[in-house]
Amino acid sequence: MSATPQAPAPAKASFKFPFWAQIVAxxxxxxxxxxxxxxQDVSWLATTLEKTGDIFVQLLKLAIAPLVFFAILVSITNxxxxxxxxxxxxxxxxxxxxxxxxxxxxxxGIGLLTDPGAGTGLTAADGKEPKKTGSWIDFLxxxxxTDVVTPFTELKVLQIVFLAVVAGIAALQLGAKAKPxxxxxxxxxxxxxxxxxxxxxxxxxxxxxxxxTAIATYGWDxxxxxxxxxxxxxxxxxxxxxxxxxLLLATVAKVSPVQFFKGAWPAIQLAxxxxxxxxxxxxxxxxxxxxxxxxxxxxxxxxxxxxxxxDGCAAIYPALAAIFIAQIFDVQxxxxxxxxxxxxxxxxxxxxxxxxxxxxxxxxxxSTLGLPLAGVGLLLAIDPILDMIxxxxxxxxxxxxxxxxxxxxxxxxxxxYANASASPLDEPAPAPASVDTVPQxxxxxx
Numbered sequence: 001m002s003a004t005p006q007a008p009a010p011a012k013a014s015f016k017f018p019f020w021a022q023i024v025a026x027x028x029x030x031x032x033x034x035x036x037x038x039x040q041d042v043s044w045l046a047t048t049l050e051k052t053g054d055i056f057v058q059l060l061k062l063a064i065a066p067l068v069f070f071a072i073l074v075s076i077t078n079x080x081x082x083x084x085x086x087x088x089x090x091x092x093x094x095x096x097x098x099x100x101x102x103x104x105x106x107x108x109g110i111g112l113l114t115d116p117g118a119g120t121g122l123t124a125a126d127g128k129e130p131k132k133t134g135s136w137i138d139f140l141x142x143x144x145x146t147d148v149v150t151p152f153t154e155l156k157v158l159q160i161v162f163l164a165v166v167a168g169i170a171a172l173q174l175g176a177k178a179k180p181x182x183x184x185x186x187x188x189x190x191x192x193x194x195x196x197x198x199x200x201x202x203x204x205x206x207x208x209x210x211x212x213t214a215i216a217t218y219g220w221d222x223x224x225x226x227x228x229x230x231x232x233x234x235x236x237x238x239x240x241x242x243x244x245x246x247l248l249l250a251t252v253a254k255v256s257p258v259q260f261f262k263g264a265w266p267a268i269q270l271a272x273x274x275x276x277x278x279x280x281x282x283x284x285x286x287x288x289x290x291x292x293x294x295x296x297x298x299x300x301x302x303x304x305x306x307x308x309x310x311d312g313c314a315a316i317y318p319a320l321a322a323i324f325i326a327q328i329f330d331v332q333x334x335x336x337x338x339x340x341x342x343x344x345x346x347x348x349x350x351x352x353x354x355x356x357x358x359x360x361x362x363x364x365x366x367s368t369l370g371l372p373l374a375g376v377g378l379l380l381a382i383d384p385i386l387d388m389i390x391x392x393x394x395x396x397x398x399x400x401x402x403x404x405x406x407x408x409x410x411x412x413x414x415x416x417y418a419n420a421s422a423s424p425l426d427e428p429a430p431a432p433a434s435v436d437t438v439p440q441x442x443x444x445x446x
Contacts, residue, residue, distance in 0.1 A: 034215025056206025117327025
C-alpha cells in the first residue's frame with residue numbers, strides 16, 4: 001500500500017526591506033558615520049566614505065553619455081507612433097517654461113524677503129572664481145560639437161543631445177532604411193538601462209558614502225554660516241514641489257496630487273540621493289508610465305526633461321544665489337537684473353544638462369548680471385547639501401509635466417494613475433516572456 005503523498009509545507013513569508021527604507025537607513029548611517037569620522041577624527045572612515053560616494057557617482061556617470069544619446073534618439077523616433085506629436089512636443093516645452101517661470105519667481109521672492117547674504121560673516125575675499133564657467137557665447141557655441149567623439153569623452157551633455165536630435169530627425173526622414181539603426185539603438189538603450197539598474201540598486205550604499213562625506217568634511221559649522229541661504233533653497237524647493245506642483249495637478253490636470261507623489265516618489269528619492277537627473281532618468285520614465293502617461297510620449301518627454309527641465313538647479317537656485325552673492329559683494333540689483341534672472345532661468349536651463357551640481361548655470365546667471373564669478377567659490381562647499389533637494393525638485397517636475405500634458409490632451413490613463421502606488425524599485429512589472437525585473441525602455445519593440 002503506497003503512502004499518501006503529503007502536501008508540501010507552505011513557504012515561509014520572507015521579509016522584504018523596501019527600497020525607500022533602505023535609502024532612509026543609508027541616510028541615517030551616513031550621518032552617523034560622518035559624525036564619527038569628524039568628531040573622533042577617524043581618517044580611514046572619512047576616506048572610506050569619500051571613496052564609496054565617489055564610486056557610486058562615477059558608476060552613474062559612466063552610463064550617462066550613451067544613455068542620453070540613445071534615449072533622445074529613440075524618443076524622437078518614437079514620436080512617429082504618437083498622434084499630434086508636434087502638438088505634444090510644443091505643449092511639453094510650454095509647460096517646462098511655465099513651471100520654470102513660477103519656480104524662479106518663488107526663488108526671487110524668498111531672496112527678497114530673507115536677505116540670505118546678510119549676517120553671514122562672509123566677504124568678497126572668501127570667494128574665488130570657479131574652474132568651470134558658463135556664458136551665453138559658450139552656451140550657444142557649445143551646442144554644436146567640433147567632432148563626434150569629444151562630447152562623449154568629456155561628457156558634454158548638451159552636445160550629445162544635439163547629436164542625438166540630428167540623428168533622430170535623420171532617421172525619421174530615412175524611414176524604413178533606418179530600421180536597422182533604430183533596432184540597434186533600442187537594444188543598446190535596453191542594455192544601458194539594465195546596467196544602470198544594477199547601479200541604482202546600490203543607491204543605499206552610495207547614500208552612506210555621499211551623506212557621510214558631507215558631514216565628515218563640513219560638519220554643522222558650515223551650515224551655520226549658510227543657514228539662511230540653505231533654508232531658503234530647501235523652503236523654495238519644498239514650495240514648488242509640495243505647493244505649486246499639487247496646485248497644478250489639482251486645477252490644471254484635475255488629478256490627485258497625493259496619487260502623483262505615491263507614484264513618483266521612487267524617482268524623487270533616488271534623485272535626492274544621486275544628485276543626477278540623468279542618472280535617475282530610467283526610474284523617472286518608469287514611474288511616469290505607471291502614472292498613466294502613454295509609453296511613446298513618456299519616452300520623449302522624460303529624456304527631454306532630464307536634460308532641460310531644471311526647476312531646482314536652474315530656477316530657484318540661481319535666483320537665490322544671485323541675490324546672496326550680490327549682497328556679499330555689495331551690489332545692488334534692480335528690476336532689470338531680476339528680469340534677467342527670470343530670462344536666464346527660463347531660457348538657459350539646458351546648460352545645467354542634468355548632471356550633479358549647477359555651477360555652469362550659476363556662472364551663466366552671474367555673467368549675465370555682471371556679478372563677480374568669484375562669488376561661486378562661496379557656494380562650492382555647501383553645494384552638495386543643496387544639490388540633493390534641487391535635483392529632487394528637478395525630477396519631480398520632469399514627471400509632472402508629462403502628466404499635465406497627457407491629462408489636458410485626454411491621453412492620460414486615469415485607471416493606471418489611480419493605482420500608481422507600487423514602487424518600481426520594489427515590485428517591477430515583469431517584461432513579456434522574460435524574468436528580467438529591470439524597467440523596460442519605452443522604445444522596446446515586441
